[in-house]
Amino acid sequence: MTGRRGAVAAVLAVVGLLLTGCVSIPDSSAPQPIEEFSRSQPANLVPVPRNGDDPETLVRNFVKAQSDPASGHKAARRFMTAGAGKRWDDQGPMTVLRDVQVLVDERSETAVRLRLTGHRTGVLAANGQLTPADGDMVIPLNLTRDAKRWRIDGDLPVGSITDDAQFGASYRSAELFYADRTATHLVGDPRWMFGNTVDPTELVTGLFAGPGSDLSGAVGAMGSDLELRGPVTTDHDQVTVNLGGVSDSDTRNRTVLAAQIVWTLASAGIRGTYLINSDGSPLVPERAEGWTTADVAAFNPDPDSSDSDTLHLVRAGGLFRVGDSGVKPVPGALGAAHDLRSAAVSAGQARVAAVADRDGRQVLLDGPYGGDVREITTGGAITTPTFGASDDTAYTLVDGRPMQWTTEGDAPNLVPLDIAAVTAVDPSPITSIRVSPDGVRVALVVGGKVLLAALATNDRGVPALTGVHPASVGVSDPVRAIGWGGRTTVYLVRDSDDAPVMRISVSGLPASTLVSGNLKAPVSAVSATRAKVYAADSRGVMELGTSASSTDQYWTSVNGAETGTVPVTPSG
Structure with a gap:
């Protein structure tokens, strides 16, 4: 396990600081050995057993020590008797728990029988992928005491565990970057690694081992x-x-x-x-x-672009741009329209798509930004369109069916996405689809829950959603709307008056709530950039700064955005 998870551990704790709440970790693929070069492990990241430790303290520190994968979990084996340490099979993923409790069932001078309980927040695979997990965990433990100290005896479950606080203190998050299928954009694959700092050899070795299972069909192979x-x-x-x-x-x-x-x-x-x-x-x-x-x-996976921060509004049925001089209609047909219900602007602001209400049907429109638009299709219900990394490819739901259209050539090409992988995870209706600015990751609302997927091509050459998995745990209320705030963060609006806007990281951390001061329910829509998030509430559109350098404590209103206005950000 050492050689495998040792190469899986070290990255920016900044990600953890940006998201409040306990750390969450998800399922992932079978472990693969990726470490080829040894490195010294950082000291003092995990506790060591002390002769004066009582059984409860010893067990809690044993849980923390399991976070260190070095030398076959040598740090954790110090808490065990020689026989128990020899029998323990530490191979496999590491489960992260919150609300860890130690409950003693039977105690004598030389033996203790107890239960370790906790709630799963995620699972860390040997390749460093963190995926959400849920459910309670109970582990029975036996302890024995010699003349001086308590030690853990008996058999342990396969794999390892640690608590969320220890995980946050001893693991770092980094991204491995893989080329998309066009070899024109890079897609991040978050990994969690043990240690105080990021080891460059570890990173490149992990990169060459290949992407995680959720991206394996969507990015180019090494x-x-x-x-x-x-x-x-x-x-x-x-x-x-x-x-x-x-x-x-x-x-x-x-x-x-x-x-x-x-x-x-x-x-x-x-x-x-x-x-x-x-x-x-x-x-x-x-x-x-x-x-x-x-x-x-x-x-550059995060290019600097003022266009990506530009806020647009669908107001009174038309598309408007918010600038220094105020709110003005965009040039062209959409700025003069009065029947729009939603819109999307591509990352480079070269193209725009919109949904209009016309003659009792909803019409999907597409065209160059500021120019004329053409009809792509019609339906009884069409959701907010979404662009990815490309100006000429976009997506929406038409009567509940995910669709992709491209605008290269004289006529648009509209095709349904293969959603077999989504249905296998959750057969509930899909009510929203949003494509990340990287053009590969996709956020979906399925049955009121947020799922993540990746855009790939199936064996018939049809665009498909693959690598489908829950985005996070801890969102108990049905989700109404979603939007990307950059390529690594999804914002969601849930059906709740208490902190209705939440944030999810694609790194596997649990969802965290945003401040709700000044928001007035109901909140119906959300759109974001890397530095700000916009929410449509009962009064209009509100904004909140989310960057590390200027995090706001209250939502403030966007001038010119009255009730019923919908915020629109490029690829958000």
Whole structure:
């Protein structure tokens, strides 16, 4: 287990700080060994047994010590008798628990029988994927005492456990970046790793091991022979990565590989000039002096763009843009319309889609931003459209059926999505679909719950939703609306007067509530950027700053957004 989960653990605790509440962790695929180079484990992240510990304290610290996967959970085995430690099979995922209790059932001078109880918040797979989990867990334990100390005896369940506080203190979150199927955008694959800091060798080794099961059909595969030869080294601002098995000689494909490595390291705070070699020579001869993030800026997963922060409003049946000079109708047909009910703007603000009420039917419209629009289809009910990373591909629900349309060429091409994987998880009606700005991840509302999926292509060449799994646990009320706030965060509106807006991270953390001050129920819609979230309440549209540098404590009203107005953000 050590070699496997040791490579699975270290990333930004910042993600955990952004989301309040206990840590949540989900199911994932079968463990894969991904660690090839040893590294020293950080000290003092887990407790050690002390002779004076009573049984309850010993068990609680034993739970915390299991968070350290090093050397076959050596830290945790110190709390056990020699026989129990030898019998314990620690292979498998780690379950994270909240509300851990130690209940003593029987006690004598030399033996204690007790139960460890807790509520699952998630499961950490050996590859570092955190997926939500739910339900109570009860583990019976026996303790024995020698002349000086208590130790855990008897058999333990397969795998390991820890509590949510310990997980938050000893694990870090980072992203591995994989190219999408077009090899033009990078898609983040969050992983959780043990330790105080992020190990660059660990990151690149994890990257080469391939994406998690939820993304495996939606992103490009790493080369089967690709390997890391030796550890990733850092010397001041120079980061050296030596590769082997790079069989593709195409410069474009090698640049995509470099972009994956560079952005995986840079996003984890390992910055500098990246010397990337293949079999002893520069990966790309023109980059013999090294790569910088500027050299692969076209692949930046979080590009700076003022367009992505622009707020639009569907107000009085028309589409309006909010700017420094106030609220003004957008140019073209949609700005002059009076029958719109919802709209979407692409990330680059090149295209716009909208739904209009006409002659007792709902009509899906699409066209260039500020220009004329054309009819894509009609239906009894069409949900708010959504773009992803591309201006020419968008999605919606038409009478409950997820649809994709593309606008390349003279006529739009409208096709239904294969939703077999969604139905297998939850056959309930799909009431909302929103595509992430990365163009791959998809958030769905199914039966009032939020599911995450990925856009792929099935064996018949049909676009499909794959890798479907619950987005989070802890959302007990039915969900009314969802929206992306960047590519890693989903905001939701639930059917509740108490903190109706919540936030979910794709990293597997549990949902957290946003402040509700100044919001007036009911809240009907949500849209967001990386720095702000907008909600439509009974009075109009309210906004809340969510960036780490300027988190608001109260919602404030958006000028010019009266009752019934719907907020619209690019790819939000």
